Amino acid sequence: MQNKTIIVGAGTAGLILASELASKGIDVEVFEADKEIGQHADKASGILSIEGLKLLGIDYSDAVVNSLKGAIVYGRKEAMSLNAKKLMAYVLDRKLLAKILYREAVAAGADVRLGHRLGRKEIIELGNESIIVGADGAVSNVASAFDFPKIQKYILTYKAEYENATIPDSSSVELFFSGGSKRFFGWTAPYSKSTLEIGIGEWMGERRDSYSLFSEFIKTPKINVEIENARRSKGLASLIPISPRKKTVKKNVLLVGDAAGQVKATTGGGIIFGALCAKTAAECIINNINKGTPLSNYERLWRKRYGVDLALHAQLHRYYSTLGSRGIDMMIKMSRTFGIDRFLEEHGDMDRPSLIIKRFFYKNSVR
Ligand SMILES: Cc1cc2nc3c(=O)[nH]c(=O)nc-3n(C[C@H](O)[C@H](O)[C@H](O)COP(=O)(O)OP(=O)(O)OC[C@H]3O[C@@H](n4cnc5c(N)ncnc54)[C@H](O)[C@@H]3O)c2cc1C
DSSP states (O other): OOOEEEEEOOSHHHHHHHHHHHHTTOEEEEEESSSSTTTTGGGSOOEEEHHHHHHHTOOOGGGEEEEEOEEEEEOSSOEEEEEOSSOOEEEEOHHHHHHHHHHHHHHHTOEEEETOOOOHHHHHHHHHHSEEEEOOOSSOHHHHHTTOOOOOOEEEEEEEEEESOBOSOTTEEEEEEOOTTTOEEEEEEESSSSOEEEEEEEEBTTBSOHHHHHHHHTTOTTOOSBOTTOEEOOOEEEEEEOSOOSOOEETTEEEOGGGTTOSOTTTOOOHHHHHHHHHHHHHHHHHHHHHOOOTTHHHHHHIIIIIHHHHHHHHHHHHHHHOOHHHHHHHHHHHHHTTHHHHHHHHOOSSOHHHHHHHHHHHHHOO
């Protein structure tokens, strides 16, 4: 039985796993391709639900740059505003978050080696002598080295940041669903009263040029923010996996986070579920090393704990991606007519649709 754990990738999932293991005395080594922690953090956004952050149990406060209460959802003609009574989410500076997690992992005793991109051969060799965890993101080398089933669906994204923009409401994100032949979604997410990010996501296979889609999108007159005189950062394209792999453990090899596809298909948010699954992986590795329980428990446990919510996100994504622009407008209109918008303001949960369903039935059964 191996008692050393090698983690490939020092993103959020890999670093949280490293902290959990090292703090329980497990010998853990992390290999990270980037020379600097958080080097590629600009590729993604950092919108995280407050409820989800509580579950992670980390002190993220130094990384908070903005707080969010609401969202405006746009179809082609219809729109719906959601304004929760309490704060729903924080926008975190992803680079700072990565640095906080790195410091915690190192302080707990993990050996983190920066600037080490592991190739297929090295990964297979390391797998002969240790437990090995692929936390190496959307295009996982660990998954391909050990022949894991492929991720079936990806979203291709393109985003850029704007400074000195005019933002009418910096506590609200805007979400745009195109429907129709183009089938993409767009977002504006404020980082502060004058800085924001604008991005688009398109289902892979629909179109291939995310930059021209982005250029078209920023001209949408419905976007509430004014960016004409704003300074724009270099745009970045990236991939989000939105379906979990059919298998995430093989003998002594585990996958976590984006490498496993543990991402909400509705929004592409992967930090909370990736980190929760990393914690589950830590629990199973510790039990394997200390008590000899099988590592395959990881597959069963993360699916039992988080699989239903991830599946509900996937169902919702499948549903709205089949709708045309009229269908999306109709869905928004019906949500307003039946008060679903007001219900979500009071009882919504950004991560767990299963909780929203439970709250809905509870509310209607106790009347
Ligand atoms: C545009 C965009 C916006 C997003 N917005 C949000 C959001 O608002 N909220 C949210 O929750 N999620 C968001 N996400 C998703 C989120 O960024 C990911 O789910 C999360 O970063 C996944 O974490 P991870 O640790 O699994 O993988 P990653 O963050 O991808 O980390 C993997 C690490 O592995 C390293 N690596 C890869 N291969 C190797 C190798 N062979 N050897 C060594 N190291 C290697 C990489 O350098 C990287 O540091 C967004 C994603 C995108 C693209």
